[in-house]
Amino acid sequence: MxxxxxxxxxxxxxxxxxxxxxxxxxxxxxxxxxxxxxxxxxxxxxxxxxxxxxxxxxxxxxxxxxxxxxxxxxxxxxxxxxxxxxxxxxxxxxxxxxxxxxxxxxxxxxxxxxxxxxxxxxxxxxxxxxxxxxxxxxxxxxxxxxxxxxxxxxxxxxxxxxxxxxxxxxxxxxxxxxxxxxxxxxxxxxxxxxxxxxxxxxxxxxxxxxxxxxxxxxxxxxxxxxxxxxxxxxxxxxxxxxxxxxxxxxxxxxxxxxxxxxxEEGLDNVFARHQRLAAATRAAVEAWGLEVLCLDEREHSPVLTAVVMPEGHDADRFRKIVLENYDMSLGTGLAKLAGKVFRIGHLGETNELTLLGAISGVEMGLKDAGVPHKPGGVQAAMDSFHNQNLRAGDIRAA
Missing domain, CATH: 3.40.640.10 (Type I PLP-dependent aspartate aminotransferase-like (Major domain))
Incomplete structure (x- = not known):
C-alpha cells in the first residue's frame, strides 16, 4: 500500500x-x-x-x-x-x-x-x-x-x-x-x-x-x-x-x-449527535439500495451501522479496496457475519463533515469493487443532516 x-x-x-x-x-x-x-x-x-x-x-x-x-x-x-x-x-x-x-x-x-x-x-x-x-x-x-x-x-x-x-x-x-x-x-x-x-x-x-x-x-x-x-x-x-x-x-x-x-458538550448533546450521524448513515445505505443489518427501528445503533453485502459479493474484498484506494478502515464482519457485512463506525470524535468523508469513501469503494448499488448515498446523508437541522431549528439565515 x-x-x-x-x-x-x-x-x-x-x-x-x-x-x-x-x-x-x-x-x-x-x-x-x-x-x-x-x-x-x-x-x-x-x-x-x-x-x-x-x-x-x-x-x-x-x-x-x-x-x-x-x-x-x-x-x-x-x-x-x-x-x-x-x-x-x-x-x-x-x-x-x-x-x-x-x-x-x-x-x-x-x-x-x-x-x-x-x-x-x-x-x-x-x-x-x-x-x-x-x-x-x-x-x-x-x-x-x-x-x-x-x-x-x-x-x-x-x-x-x-x-x-x-x-x-x-x-x-x-x-x-x-x-x-x-x-x-x-x-x-x-x-x-x-x-x-x-x-x-x-x-x-x-x-x-x-x-x-x-x-x-x-x-x-x-x-x-x-x-x-x-x-x-x-x-x-x-x-x-x-x-x-x-x-x-x-x-x-x-x-x-x-x-x-x-x-463540556453535555451528555444529552453527545447522544443526540450520535443519533444524527447514525440516521444520516442509514439514509446513505438506503439510497445505495443496500440493507442495514438491524431490523428493528427501535434498536438501530447510534455507534455503528452494519451493512449487508449483496449476494455474491465479499465484504472483506470490498473493505480491502476501500483501504487501498482511499486509506479508510471499515469494520469487518465477525464470526457468522464474516464476509457478509461491513461496519461503518460513527462514534467518538466524529461530526457531520468527517462522516460525510467516510460516506464518500464507501460510495467510491462500492463503485471500484463492482458492488451493485445506486449512486446518491452522500447526497442522502447530506439531506438527512439538513432535514434534522430544520426540525431542530438549527439552520440560521446568513
Missing amino acids: EARSSRHFLQIPGPSPVPDRVLRAIAMPVIDHRGPTFADLGKEVLEGCRKIFQTSGPVVIYPSSGTGAWEAAIANTLSAGDRVLMVETGHFATLWRQMAARWKVEVDFVPGDWRHGVPPEVVREKLQADRERAIKAVMVVHNETSTGVTSRIAEIRKAIDEAGHPALLMVDTISSLGSADYRHEDWGVDVTVSCSQKGLMLPPGLGFNAMSEKALKAGESNDLPRSYWDWRDMLKPNAQGFFPYTPSTNLLYGLKEAIAMLL
Missing part, C-alpha cells in the same frame, strides 16, 4: 480516533502513583466516571481491556454452578457466554438471529418460569458491536421487575458508553461493564465496572476466586484516590480530558 500524505479515516466501531486534546493529556510526564498529585487525579477521574455512567455509586477502573472488565463482573458476583440468562444478540454476547462457562457458570442462552436485540418479553417469560429463583443474573450486551443492534435496557429492567425476580442485571456497555444514552442508576442496572477505546475516545487499556449495592452484597457471599479483579481491594484505596496496584497513570490523564470533553 502506498504512503498517504493525509489523515487515515478510522471508521471502525472502536478503537475510535483519539482527539488531540486527549493525546496531549496522555503525553504528561509519568508521576508517582503513591503521591498526592496522583491522589487528586484519581479522585477526579473516579468522580467523573460516575457522571458518565450516570450513577451515584462506585465505579472501579482496571488497567485492562473490556474483556477484563467482563471477567471482573462475573468473578465478583457469581459462584460456580450459578445459572444466568443471556440472549444470542451477536458475537460479543456469544463471547461473554463462553467466558461465563469457563467460570463453571451455567448459561441459559436464548438463540437469536443477530438482527435484533434482547426481547424484554422473553426475559420476563424466562424469569416467571424460574419458580425456584435459580437464575442469578440477566447478562445483556447493550450495543452489540458486531451487528449494530442495541438492546432496550430500561425495558429489560421493567421485565425483570414485572417478573418479581431477584436476578442481577449485568450490562456490557463496551461500545455504547459515552456514545449512546445509558443510565446505570435510573435503569436499575447492577453491574455495568465498559472500556476506554470507544465512546471515551482513549486508546485501549482501561476497563470499568459500575456496581449497585445489590451487586456489592452479592460479592460478599459468592465463591469465585479473585485477586486482580477484586472490587473490595479496589474500593478501599479508591476512597483516597489510589489503586491497589500500579494503574495506567497516563491513560488516566487522558480519561480526565475525555470526561471533560463529554461534559
Whole structure:
C-alpha cells in the first residue's frame, strides 16, 4: 500500500480516533502513583466516571481491556454452578457466554438471529418460569458491536421487575458508553461493564465496572476466586484516590480530558449527535439500495451501522479496496457475519463533515469493487443532516 500524505479515516466501531486534546493529556510526564498529585487525579477521574455512567455509586477502573472488565463482573458476583440468562444478540454476547462457562457458570442462552436485540418479553417469560429463583443474573450486551443492534435496557429492567425476580442485571456497555444514552442508576442496572477505546475516545487499556449495592452484597457471599479483579481491594484505596496496584497513570490523564470533553458538550448533546450521524448513515445505505443489518427501528445503533453485502459479493474484498484506494478502515464482519457485512463506525470524535468523508469513501469503494448499488448515498446523508437541522431549528439565515 502506498504512503498517504493525509489523515487515515478510522471508521471502525472502536478503537475510535483519539482527539488531540486527549493525546496531549496522555503525553504528561509519568508521576508517582503513591503521591498526592496522583491522589487528586484519581479522585477526579473516579468522580467523573460516575457522571458518565450516570450513577451515584462506585465505579472501579482496571488497567485492562473490556474483556477484563467482563471477567471482573462475573468473578465478583457469581459462584460456580450459578445459572444466568443471556440472549444470542451477536458475537460479543456469544463471547461473554463462553467466558461465563469457563467460570463453571451455567448459561441459559436464548438463540437469536443477530438482527435484533434482547426481547424484554422473553426475559420476563424466562424469569416467571424460574419458580425456584435459580437464575442469578440477566447478562445483556447493550450495543452489540458486531451487528449494530442495541438492546432496550430500561425495558429489560421493567421485565425483570414485572417478573418479581431477584436476578442481577449485568450490562456490557463496551461500545455504547459515552456514545449512546445509558443510565446505570435510573435503569436499575447492577453491574455495568465498559472500556476506554470507544465512546471515551482513549486508546485501549482501561476497563470499568459500575456496581449497585445489590451487586456489592452479592460479592460478599459468592465463591469465585479473585485477586486482580477484586472490587473490595479496589474500593478501599479508591476512597483516597489510589489503586491497589500500579494503574495506567497516563491513560488516566487522558480519561480526565475525555470526561471533560463529554461534559463540556453535555451528555444529552453527545447522544443526540450520535443519533444524527447514525440516521444520516442509514439514509446513505438506503439510497445505495443496500440493507442495514438491524431490523428493528427501535434498536438501530447510534455507534455503528452494519451493512449487508449483496449476494455474491465479499465484504472483506470490498473493505480491502476501500483501504487501498482511499486509506479508510471499515469494520469487518465477525464470526457468522464474516464476509457478509461491513461496519461503518460513527462514534467518538466524529461530526457531520468527517462522516460525510467516510460516506464518500464507501460510495467510491462500492463503485471500484463492482458492488451493485445506486449512486446518491452522500447526497442522502447530506439531506438527512439538513432535514434534522430544520426540525431542530438549527439552520440560521446568513
